[in-house]
Amino acid sequence: MMDSFWLRLDQGGRAALPAATVVIAALLGAMVWPLPHFGSVMPPLALMAVYYWSLHRPDLLGSGMVFLVGLLNDVIHRLPLGVSALLFVGAHQILFRQRRFFAGHSFFMMWLGFIITVSAVIIAEWVLLSVLNWHVVPVLPVLVQLLFAIAFFPLPCLLLMRLQRLTLNAES
């Protein structure tokens, strides 16, 4: 009886891992880093986590969770509520449908996928916010953040890969 309880707890914990990492990434994305001006070029960590799990374990990260994390991201960054949620759910869905193309080939293929995803999301976000603010949001900081996001991607990606190998693959 106890064994089955611990087993279920263990399995539940492992299954909750993608959702937990996405939430933690959203919080870490707003952290104060001991590097000057890093906050203004902070890569979108939440989007990276959503990207990774949408390709590798979409069964453990549903649209509902992605939507909630998007809302959390909006609240933390004081964006109009719903903007990140809309973009994250859209990206998650497209990635889920196209995952055979990007996942399981090579790391560079995955990186390329991320470059396309993050570019599309940031450009869409820029358009949405420009429309909602009713004036053009400056482009330069957006481009700088995009470049940082692309350059920074391998680090969180490798961490997530390691995490997945340690916990989720052992189960299956």
Next chain:
Amino acid sequence: MAVRSRSTGWSYVIAVPWRVMVLRYGFLIFMALALALIIMGRVQPLWIEGARTHTVDTVAPVMDALARPMTLIGNLVKDAHDYVSLRSENEKLRAANAQMKDWQNAVATLQKENHDLRDLLRFKTEPNLAYISARVIADTGGAFARGLIVTAGKLDGVRVGMAATTGDGLIGRVVEVGDWSSRVVLITDLNSRIPVTIAGSGERAILAGDNSPTPKLMFLPQDAVLNPGAAVVTSGHGGVFPPNLPVGTVSEGKGGIYNIAPAADMGRVTYVRLVDFNLQGGAFNPLATKIEAESKNKK
């Protein structure tokens, strides 16, 4: 047999296609929900504001816990740097100290004179300022906004509209206040507008952020020519900010547009001081107080 009876059962006929539908098209519901929220944020911004403040208050302790080790590392790096530059810093401070002593004498004389003259004129003095210190737990920047979340809220006496400063100068304004956390929009943020005065010439302007590290001066008089390096201070117009808080210095203008180099190091803010202006006046915003008083009179 059991399988067959299940596959023909009504629940199976309805439930399975329903589940498939949800899996396949569930995202559409969430996208529609997100769109509805965006629209609601435009139509009823106050509802969304309230929900946002509560959520930030809820996640603030977690962010605080995440921020602590980083603050520690930042302090260690700063300490190490300070030790390295100890000798040269000491020399500089000695020189500064000698200069300060001269100033101190001058200030004492001027203060006395100022006090006497104010007495003569029955000048109404500014209300005293009170400060609330808070630690920064989140840098909510990114490509589209510039802001901070700090560890002081309603329970500490923080109110919307307070000026946020570091020791060096103004950095922003409090826009949301939860019970124990509040949000500061920096002067570099796209939506930040602050009335300022150029010290010396007395020109008035609005300091407008554009998400770049150097906000620009807007609504300067047409013929205004500013000297690069001139100090910029808050004007106190509008009654929201106390006057004469240092903001920064004028940097060179391109095409008639002047920018400001903020006095505070905006990239490295770990602690902020929230300035409570008009403390004795009761309610924070003098304009709001006036409107409130008038509406009471009418009743």
